[in-house]
Amino acid sequence: MSASAEATVLITHEVGLHARPSVKFTKLAKTFSAEVEVALAANGPWFDAKSIVKVMAAKAPKGTVLHIRARGDGAGEAVGALVELVRRDFDEGVDHARTA
Amino acid sequence: MPEPLRLKGISASAGYAEGPLFNLDPVVARYNRKATAADERLALGTAIKAATGRLATLVAATEGDAAEILEFQLAMLEDDALTGPAFAAIAVGQPANTAWRQALDAEIVGYETSDQDYFRARAADMRDIRDQVLRTLTEESEAAAPAGAIFYGEDIAPTRFLETDWSSGGGIALKAGSAASHVAMLARSRGVPMIVGLGASPAHLAGVALLDAEHGGIILAPSRAEVEAFRRKSSSFAARRDRAETFLTRPAVTNAGTAVRVQVNIADPSDVNSIDVSTCDGVGLMRTEFLFGKTLPDEETQYRAYRKVLEWAEDRPVTIRTVDAGGDKPVPGFTVEEGNPFLGLRGIRLSLARPEVFRVQIRALLRAAIHGNLKVMFPMIAVVDEYQRAAALFAEEKAALAARGVAQKMPPLGIMVEVPSVAIAPEAFAEVAFLSIGSNDLTQYVMAAARDNASVAHLNSIRHPAVLRLIASVAAFGRAQKIPVSLCGDAGGDPAAIPALIEAGLRDLSVVPAQLAMAKAAIADVSI
Numbered sequence: 234m235s236a237s238a239e240a241t242v243l244i245t246h247e248v249g250l251h252a253r254p255s256v257k258f259t260k261l262a263k264t265f266s267a268e269v270e271v272a273l274a275a276n277g278p279w280f281d282a283k284s285i286v287k288v289m290a291a292k293a294p295k296g297t298v299l300h301i302r303a304r305g306d307g308a309g310e311a312v313g314a315l316v317e318l319v320r321r322d323f324d325e326g327v328d329h330a331r332t333a
Numbered sequence: 334m335p336e337p338l339r340l341k342g343i344s345a346s347a348g349y350a351e352g353p354l355f356n357l358d359p360v361v362a363r364y365n366r367k368a369t370a371a372d373e374r375l376a377l378g379t380a381i382k383a384a385t386g387r388l389a390t391l392v393a394a395t396e397g398d399a400a401e402i403l404e405f406q407l408a409m410l411e412d413d414a415l416t417g418p419a420f421a422a423i424a425v426g427q428p429a430n431t432a433w434r435q436a437l438d439a440e441i442v443g444y445e446t447s448d449q450d451y452f453r454a455r456a457a458d459m460r461d462i463r464d465q466v467l468r469t470l471t472e473e474s475e476a477a478a479p480a481g482a483i484f485y486g487e488d489i490a491p492t493r494f495l496e497t498d499w500s501s502g503g504g505i506a507l508k509a510g511s512a513a514s515h516v517a518m519l520a521r522s523r524g525v526p527m528i529v530g531l532g533a534s535p536a537h538l539a540g541v542a543l544l545d546a547e548h549g550g551i552i553l554a555p556s557r558a559e560v561e562a563f564r565r566k567s568s569s570f571a572a573r574r575d576r577a578e579t580f581l582t583r584p585a586v587t588n589a590g591t592a593v594r595v596q597v598n599i600a601d602p603s604d605v606n607s608i609d610v611s612t613c614d615g616v617g618l619m620r621t622e623f624l625f626g627k628t629l630p631d632e633e634t635q636y637r638a639y640r641k642v643l644e645w646a647e648d649r650p651v652t653i654r655t656v657d658a659g660g661d662k663p664v665p666g667f668t669v670e671e672g673n674p675f676l677g678l679r680g681i682r683l684s685l686a687r688p689e690v691f692r693v694q695i696r697a698l699l700r701a702a703i704h705g706n707l708k709v710m711f712p713m714i715a716v717v718d719e720y721q722r723a724a725a726l727f728a729e730e731k732a733a734l735a736a737r738g739v740a741q742k743m744p745p746l747g748i749m750v751e752v753p754s755v756a757i758a759p760e761a762f763a764e765v766a767f768l769s770i771g772s773n774d775l776t777q778y779v780m781a782a783a784r785d786n787a788s789v790a791h792l793n794s795i796r797h798p799a800v801l802r803l804i805a806s807v808a809a810f811g812r813a814q815k816i817p818v819s820l821c822g823d824a825g826g827d828p829a830a831i832p833a834l835i836e837a838g839l840r841d842l843s844v845v846p847a848q849l850a851m852a853k854a855a856i857a858d859v860s861i
Contacts, residue, residue, distance in 0.1 A: 243630065243631075243634055245624070245634060245638070246603070247601045247603060248451040249449070249451065249452075251451050251452065251455070252401075252402070252405040252455055252458070252515075253401045253402075253404075253405060255405075256401070256404050256405050256408045259408065259412075260408070281414070284412050284413075284414040285405075285408045285409055285412050285414075286409065286412045286414035286415045286440070287414055289409075289452075289455070290443060292447055292449065292452055294449050294451075296624075296625070296630075322603060325603060325606075
């Protein structure tokens with residue numbers, strides 16, 4: 234049987250799903266064997282969550298509701314872990330590039 | 334002797350540098366076409382692998398922000414989605430260099446055309462990735478810059494910045510570039526002077542240049558008098574900065590012994606991560622618009638954001654401003670389109686017009702209040718009735734939370750003084766817990782000069798007697814009524830405005846974190 238899971242999470246990180254956050258996001262996604270995708274709307278378009286090129290191309294700024302879905306082994310864990318990462322603001326403890 | 338040439342740009346990292354100009358823009362490199370598509374594929378694969386290896390070595394040798402920037406580039410270069418289109422183009426007969434350039438340029442366009450600064454600034458990283466591979470393919474080696482050089486060109490690659498030894502000075506002057514770029518961030522953290530946005534220059538520039546990255550300008554072929562004036566400004570800046578740093582960790586006092594509270598303005602909960610809490614007296618203004626991006630935030634999201642800052646501040650006060658949307662800060666689905674938004678439905682007017690949205694924020698604030706020393710203020714108050722209606726909503730929501738057994742606490746409720754009606758007749762507001770002067774809006778309304786309009790910027794001055802007189806009268810009202818008065822606009826951190834603010838009777842300023850040291854140093858020079 235093939236597991237699947239889907240969830241949404243609000244991006245509160247100042248610069249959105251952007252360079253450093255997306256490195257962490259795709260690295261974490263790659264630790265799961267399930268196929269994982271992200272989208273900015275429930276009806277897509279869906280992007281491969283393991284590709285930083287695709288995740289950056291989604292251009293998700295702060296305040297975006299990110300849709301995450303997974304299919305296959307550990308789909309639930311994958312979605313849960315990625316949602317948590319976004320909720321924790323990608324564990325960023327440094328100041329963000331900021332224009333005055 | 335060539336005529337001095339002056340170019341204006343935007344400061345991305347303050348400081349001064351004098352040195353030879355080093356041209357960053359690359360010369361056209363030659364590429365030797367290979368015999369077969371398989372050889373082209375091999376050449377590209379080898380070049381990508383070499384670039385990846387160099388980046389990995391550089392990552393291992395750096396730390397902090399710089400390492401994270403390189404990791405981003407490395408992750409990009411290792412992603413088949415980036416390299417795939419180039420290999421596909423080789424398969425249909427393209428040489429490796431053209432295939433790679435076109436594939437990367439297609440990606441870069443997507444970044445360059447983004448309407449978000451942060452994504453647009455990533456175009457520089459993508460160009461860096463492109464050029465690292467291209468250089469390997471064409472075996473073009475980078476010319477070494479002389480020590481203390483001022484790098485001049487379209488843009489500078491983050492890897493170039495990191496490979497450069499800045500210990501003997503030098504700086505960066507870019508025709509394009511962005512103050513939000515990775516390089517700008519690195520330049521600020523390492524104290525390398527940098528300006529951006531110089532624009533295209535008609536002439537080929539060379540020779541010694543003077544880079545003034547405090548004000549955002551560069552002088553080429555300077556006269557002797559200009560060099561001397563520049564050196565004076567440069568050493569005065571260094572002295573000011575060094576001196577200011579020594580004030581950062583001390584409480585702010587004037588040279589007559591008057592204590593001044595200096596708090597910080599923050600726009601995002603994560604701002605506090607880089608501030609040493611012991612260097613400030615609290616948060617004088619926490620904006621909440623960041624929460625209201627494309628969607629309206631739920632109560633839990635807001636509660637977590639407020640609680641994070643309250644816990645960081647320990648027992649210091651944290652003044653959170655209820656959402657100040659509208660004006661120049663539209664929020665889709667919340668604010669309304671107006672012909673004259675600065676004079677329209679913004680700040681508390683909008684919150685009172687949309688109580689279902691406002692009540693969510695109020696509940697989050699009441700719940701967060703138990704985690705620290707919270708104060709809440711309302712923006713754009715013009716008449717006392719607005720304050721009373723907002724306060725009544727707080728009382729209602731507090732009672733409702735209490736009835737449900739939810740932990741909460743009523744914070745002191747104050748107002749922003751930014752609409753002239755309040756500054757002119759503050760006696761109507763004797764019941765508020767505190768007053769916080771929003772000098773940016775107060776100035777623009779008193780002078781009728783929009784703060785986002787460069788053509789009337791000369792009118793938008795807090796030091797006009799009309800503005801200062803209003804501030805002094807609000808401060809006097811506060812003293813007479815025992816109502817605390819503070820100021821949280823940009824003027825609070827402006828060394829040129831600080832003496833006038835203290836003279837007007839203010840003893841509580843809130844500044845952006847980067848201005849804390851300079852503000853404390855400026856206060857120490859005041860003899861009141």
